[in-house]
Amino acid sequence: MDFLSALINGLSSGGTYAIIALGYTMVYGIAKMLNFAHGDVIMVGGYTMFLTLMALGHPLVALAAATVFCVILGVTIERLAYRPLRGASPLAVLITAIGVSFLLQSLAQIIFGSSPKMLVQLQISGGITLGALSIDYSTLLTLAVTAVVMVVLSLFVKYSKTGRAMVAVSEDRDAALLMGVNTNAIIAITFAIGSALAAIAGYLMLCKAPSLSNTMGAMPGIKAFTAAVIGGIGSIPGAMLGGILLGVVESISYSVPALAPFTDAVEFSILILVLLVRPSGILGKMRREKV
Template sequence: MVELTQEIIQQLVNGISLGSIYALIALGYTMVYGIIKLINFAHGDIYMIGAFTGFFAITILNLPFLPALFVAMVVAALLGVIIERLAYRPLRNSTRIAALITAIGVSFLIQNIALLAWKPDPRAFPDVFPFRSYQVWGIYLDNRQLVILGVALLLMVILHYVVHYTRIGRAMRAVALDDEAARLMGIDVDRVISITFAIGSALAAAAGVLVGIYYNRIDPMMGVMPGLKAFVAAVLGGIGVIPGAMLGGLVMGVAEVMVVAILESTWKDAVAFAILIIILLVKPAGLLGRQTREKV
């Protein structure tokens, strides 16, 4: 009985740690969607670029962990702004579907450039972060899992604060509500959207570096599956709602692990996407979303 309880708790820990990775990626996804109503499918690839930038900052520039993380976030933020400027801004007044398809195109473009430049070979991420393992009542935890969960929670709080209690946040919400009216009120809509992309992309890069360190392996296709899962997590929590991304990510992670624990490992990915379909049928606005509620 004790062992069974321990096993269940260990699986919960595994699930939360996996879920906090999804949450970390989903935060940027949901923020960009909340402001400009664009599902940025390139988000998973910016996450990959972030991981590689961090990798090169550590291996070539010999930077320690925090400066490398910072470099990765800055590079990704710039990339996000450039992508928005070149690919999304010209389509600002086109149909939503045109922007969506462009986002898919950008995603493939980044993946294939990365494949060409860095080869599909997986690389081992250097051990810049001392590994410590803890054992509490037979449950194994390590500092990396805690860091990922902590960073995800911290970023959620900061984002929530930025969006709700700062000038730029107020401008973001105004743009989200009605960009024409915001422009008439003197808000520089283009600048607000650029900043939104910069923040979203920097978040993705932070996730990329942390996950690179956590699994110790990066490759150019690493953003595809986590990107999709994070998207599901964002929708599950209510896309555009920042705490929703956190909740959605954790629910997804725990659900996946529990499928393995109780049913069969084979069904893991199928269940993730089944959750998406069920949520869209039953509660299209997501767990924390309300149909009428102002997003973000």
């Protein structure tokens, strides 16, 4: 039973990682850059929810406000910080992304202070009991939201004009441009989707643990990035798989007393192991150089 409940909790936290990892992997696949500020968008979403809750009170209104604000933020970051660097060296873009990350964290600290805020209005307590197994409502909610996000996003990418244009841009940006695809718009849409997902992930995290600080996005961000790399960065199913795998490993490791203190180490070891066997991730494309 312990194992089963660890598994269910793992699927749930893995779902949150997967939702964040989707933001990393889509931006990498389409804009060919690592957006290290992605985790901090979650945090900005959290503070947006905090402010909306103070003004209006309802958690769903707060979620909606956070989603809208994160989309605006994501698109603005892309427009101001990343688009001018299109065509610059990947290193310059990477460092810019890290800079944006520090900027967001520091701004939040200046505005809201460094002591954590409690968002008890968001917390969902209680759960259901099935025999010896008890599952929190927040866990069930996360599982349901993850499933919906994955299905909708997969259908969107596979069966819509914009989705096809996204794949086309990720395959060959110049060819897509010459086929009339507005690549700047497609990249902006990708950032918008990633940021909306970040807001949703932030909401799910705060339902479980309603403590909000300016660094709340950092660790989940790094773990989700790890998940995206494990799954094969650039691959959407890969991010989903990697996120869930990482969540399950984390939860099971946490439930074993001997491993519990080393949970983070266990998680990142999985990354090393996967990369040793499959350098491009589980579902990543293995490219063999043609000679």
